[in-house]
Amino acid sequence: MSEPRELVEHFFRHEFGRLVALLTRSLGVRHLDLVEDVVQAALVQALETWSRRGVPEDPAGWLYRTARNLAIDALRRERTHARALPRLAEDAGRESPPPEPQFADEIGDEPLRLLFVCCHEAVPAESRVAFALRTLCGFGTAEIARALLTTDANVQKRIERARDRLRELDVDFDAPDATQLRARLDAVLAVVYLLFSQGCHVTHGDEPIRRDLCNEALRLARMLAAHPAGDVPAVHALLALMCFHGARFDARVAADGAIVLLGEQDRSAWNWGDVREGMAWLAKSAAGDELTRYHVEAGIAWEHCRAPTFADTDWRRIAELYDTLDRIAPSPLHALNRAVAEAYLHGPRAGLDHLAAVLPESVPARYPGWHVVTGELQFRLGRHAAAGRAWREALRWTTAGADREFLRRRLADCRPDGGTHAAG
Amino acid sequence: MAKFLFIYRESTESSAKPSPEEMQALAGAWYAWMQKFSSAIVPGGDGLKHSGRLLKGGLVTDGPYVEAKEIIVSFALIQAVDYDAAVAIARECPPGHTIEIRELAGYA
Numbered sequence: 001m002s003e004p005r006e007l008v009e010h011f012f013r014h015e016f017g018r019l020v021a022l023l024t025r026s027l028g029v030r031h032l033d034l035v036e037d038v039v040q041a042a043l044v045q046a047l048e049t050w051s052r053r054g055v056p057e058d059p060a061g062w063l064y065r066t067a068r069n070l071a072i073d074a075l076r077r078e079r080t081h082a083r084a085l086p087r088l089a090e091d092a093g094r095e096s097p098p099p100e101p102q103f104a105d106e107i108g109d110e111p112l113r114l115l116f117v118c119c120h121e122a123v124p125a126e127s128r129v130a131f132a133l134r135t136l137c138g139f140g141t142a143e144i145a146r147a148l149l150t151t152d153a154n155v156q157k158r159i160e161r162a163r164d165r166l167r168e169l170d171v172d173f174d175a176p177d178a179t180q181l182r183a184r185l186d187a188v189l190a191v192v193y194l195l196f197s198q199g200c201h202v203t204h205g206d207e208p209i210r211r212d213l214c215n216e217a218l219r220l221a222r223m224l225a226a227h228p229a230g231d232v233p234a235v236h237a238l239l240a241l242m243c244f245h246g247a248r249f250d251a252r253v254a255a256d257g258a259i260v261l262l263g264e265q266d267r268s269a270w271n272w273g274d275v276r277e278g279m280a281w282l283a284k285s286a287a288g289d290e291l292t293r294y295h296v297e298a299g300i301a302w303e304h305c306r307a308p309t310f311a312d313t314d315w316r317r318i319a320e321l322y323d324t325l326d327r328i329a330p331s332p333l334h335a336l337n338r339a340v341a342e343a344y345l346h347g348p349r350a351g352l353d354h355l356a357a358v359l360p361e362s363v364p365a366r367y368p369g370w371h372v373v374t375g376e377l378q379f380r381l382g383r384h385a386a387a388g389r390a391w392r393e394a395l396r397w398t399t400a401g402a403d404r405e406f407l408r409r410r411l412a413d414c415r416p417d418g419g420t421h422a423a424g
Numbered sequence: 425m426a427k428f429l430f431i432y433r434e435s436t437e438s439s440a441k442p443s444p445e446e447m448q449a450l451a452g453a454w455y456a457w458m459q460k461f462s463s464a465i466v467p468g469g470d471g472l473k474h475s476g477r478l479l480k481g482g483l484v485t486d487g488p489y490v491e492a493k494e495i496i497v498s499f500a501l502i503q504a505v506d507y508d509a510a511v512a513i514a515r516e517c518p519p520g521h522t523i524e525i526r527e528l529a530g531y532a
Binding site: 225236239267268272273275276277279280281282283284286287302305306307308309312 | 444445447448449451452454455458459461462463465466467468469470471498
């Protein structure tokens with residue numbers, strides 16, 4: 001982590017949201033565009049300056065001061081925004097970011113606070129997640145589009161709508177009260193979970209898992225659970241789910257960076273401390289009478305952790321849980337996973353039948369997982385030509401380096417004659 | 425409600441790596457325990473690696489700790505009304521550990 005470029009990339013992920021959150025607190029949400037611009041500019045400046053002169057002693061403080069000064073300059077140029085200047089100038093005397101206020105009921109964490117602002121009820125529901133991923137995590141439009149299974153243009157539109165609404169309302173960035181916190185909790189959890197999923201299933205680039213994103217999601221969720229308004233079963237269930245998934249990270253990536261599928265993972269390499277923590281959260285999540293999608297997904301993840309070997313996995317239980325999940329939160333992904341469980345229970349043909357039965361028009365062609373599974377089931381039936389077709393289709397839509405490599409290997413396994421010595 | 429730290433110790437001879445089956449059975453037993461005492465357990469307890477560093481008289485050495493018959497393998501944080509309640513919860517932990525139970529001083 002000594003190379004300036006690496007360090008700036010590290011800070012981009014870690015500090016983007018925090019810097020935006022800190023500056024938005026001084027400037028107000030109406031200046032969000034400006035804040036994002038200056039934070040981006042500060043990161044670019046860091047890359048240039050640090051390469052030439054070395055990394056400063058307090059990189060986070062350096063970034064904050066640079067972004068703040070850029071904001072002051074920009075506001076001076078636009079006298080119309082003079083109202084915000086005094087608040088910012090007040091901070092200018094300080095050498096490091098202002099201390100975070102700690103009131104009993106206030107959220108003592110800037111990114112978490114900004115997350116609640118992004119999930120303001122005035123922001124259209126479909127905009128909140130996209131907007132939060134953009135503002136808080138510095139995700140690009142394309143990245144968000146892949147995470148939400150939608151198009152770039154759509155994401156752009158959603159983000160703009162969110163910004164417009166917040167600007168119109170001139171929303172106060174200060175702490176929402178407990179009732180508002182509770183009302184926004186669902187949207188906040190959706191963002192945290194998406195952030196984690198994005199880290200788990202990297203959709204482009206060469207890193208198979210982005211632990212920084214996963215850790216940030218875990219950090220935000222733990223902060224939530226520590227807050228009176230967030231100390232609820234849904235949050236505990238989400239934490240359990242993330243701990244169970246996180247426990248498998250070390251076993252999920254081979255030495256050469258390729259993804260190791262669950263069936264081939266060395267279970268003794270799982271992090272049993274994470275499993276233990278997950279179990280404690282899962283136990284806590286059972287306290288209420290509410291069954292959320294996070295409870296069900298945590299239950300599925302727990303079933304995988306509980307099985308001594310892949311062959312011992314209780315697929316019947318997992319299939320039931322996916323049925324429940326699809327009722328609570330219908331999604332082509334849940335139907336897809338249900339088909340996988342079906343294939344382990346009753347064979348690949350049953351899995352394919354299930355896929356054909358649930359294949360809705362809503363499955364985006366560009367969602368590669370569908371084709372990956374289809375290919376796998378066809379392959380296990382000995383239909384190599386059909387498997388090859390499905391995997392080539394998956395390859396067309398896959399941008400993650402590790403996934404592409406995995407698909408290429410699977411394609412190489414297909415016999416060129418497209419053999420049809422069907423097994424069953 | 426007081427908080428108690430459970431310190432789990434194992435004999436240094438039992439550090440052989442359990443098989444995945446043993447580990448899973450253990451996980452199941454622990455899960456049952458956690459279900460039962462879910463309202464008492466503060467999440468975040470964790471297993472500890474078996475070797476570490478020792479700082480003594482300004483001198484840092486590597487583990488293992490030759491004089492020790494037992495090593496600390498994990499910890500948990502428990503809420504309970506008093507020592508009796510905490511001991512009752514500890515009694516139901518899956519077997520195989522010595523469990524040291526210490527109340528947090530709560531200076532905060």
